[in-house]
Amino acid sequence: MKEHKAGFISIVGKPNVGKSTLMNQLVGEKLSIITSKAQTTRHRIMGIVNGETEDFDFQLVYSDTPGIIKPLYELHNAMMEFVHGSIEDGDVILFVTDIYEKYDEEDVIQKLQKCQSPIILIINKIDLSTPEIVQEKIDHWKAVLNPSLILSISALQKVGIDGLLENIINLMPVHPPYFPKEELTDKPERFFAAEIIREKIFLNYKKEVPYSCEVVITAFKESDDIIKVSSEIYVERATQRAILLGHKGERIKVVGTEARKEMEQFFGKKVFLEQYIKVEPDWRQQKNKLERFGY
Numbered sequence: 001m002k003e004h005k006a007g008f009i010s011i012v013g014k015p016n017v018g019k020s021t022l023m024n025q026l027v028g029e030k031l032s033i034i035t036s037k038a039q040t041t042r043h044r045i046m047g048i049v050n051g052e053t054e055d056f057d058f059q060l061v062y063s064d065t066p067g068i069i070k071p072l073y074e075l076h077n078a079m080m081e082f083v084h085g086s087i088e089d090g091d092v093i094l095f096v097t098d099i100y101e102k103y104d105e106e107d108v109i110q111k112l113q114k115c116q117s118p119i120i121l122i123i124n125k126i127d128l129s130t131p132e133i134v135q136e137k138i139d140h141w142k143a144v145l146n147p148s149l150i151l152s153i154s155a156l157q158k159v160g161i162d163g164l165l166e167n168i169i170n171l172m173p174v175h176p177p178y179f180p181k182e183e184l185t186d187k188p189e190r191f192f193a194a195e196i197i198r199e200k201i202f203l204n205y206k207k208e209v210p211y212s213c214e215v216v217i218t219a220f221k222e223s224d225d226i227i228k229v230s231s232e233i234y235v236e237r238a239t240q241r242a243i244l245l246g247h248k249g250e251r252i253k254v255v256g257t258e259a260r261k262e263m264e265q266f267f268g269k270k271v272f273l274e275q276y277i278k279v280e281p282d283w284r285q286q287k288n289k290l291e292r293f294g295y
Contacts (some may be wrong), residue, residue: 011065021156037210040202041065044086053169063090092120196262214283226272231273232277
């Protein structure tokens with residue numbers, strides 16, 4: 001019998017440094033939604049990878065987390081709880097920064113300095129930089145955080161990913177698998193249907209509207225040839241509902257069409273999608289509403 005390694009790898013960092021892109025590359029599936037806007041990820045999303053080497057089998061459980069911010073809403077507090085929990089139970093921490101960071105990561109550093117697990121610091125987006133700037137970042141982080149390892153990568157271009165994977169596997173403890181080998185994630189299908197809709201809202205609307213939206217799947221009925229999905233999109237004000245709808249509902253139809261096509265690709269089956277928009281005043285500030293939405 002070969003040994004088995006297993007552990008949790010928590011991906012943390014500020015918004016927009018490429019955590020979700022990295023997670024999707026490491027897992028080999030699009031589990032986390034990706035947009036150019038900050039604070040797109042709101043939950044802790046786990047992606048499970050199983051594999052083997054000549055000496056041992058392994059299971060890697062990655063966690064994508066919300067970008068670390070100073071909370072302005074109760075929603076932000078809930079998001080930061082996901083980050084805190086992920087750091088606490090991570091066997092390895094992937095602290096992702098990028099070549100654009102302005103050395104203003106004190107809130108992240110404070111969280112990580114209390115961490116007992118090995119920290120791999122990842123400098124992302126090197127395809128947009130020069131070797132001199134990358135070296136400057138490496139020198140800075142050696143002095144400030146002194147992580148177990150520093151790697152420079154481009155998650156988008158898949159540069160440096162193999163080296164990162166090898167180092168992660170080497171740091172994993174000997175442990176039986178935490179999840180059945182056929183599982184890809186800890187989240188149900190409904191969660192990904194909601195996330196796909198939310199991504200399309202982020203991509204199709206500007207300013208505050210996407211941040212004021214929450215998507216709830218009220219029905220997910222699967223038969224042999226089709227999945228019927230009913231969704232409710234919550235906003236905080238009637239004016240936001242009007243913006244989401246657009247003239248004669250044209251704008252929300254675009255969201256529905258794009259979301260349906262991606263769901264069909266994700267689930268591998270034809271999808272029928274219904275969308276309803278509802279107003280839920282100040283839902284981002286009220287704990288009882290946040291709990292109802294899964295935070």
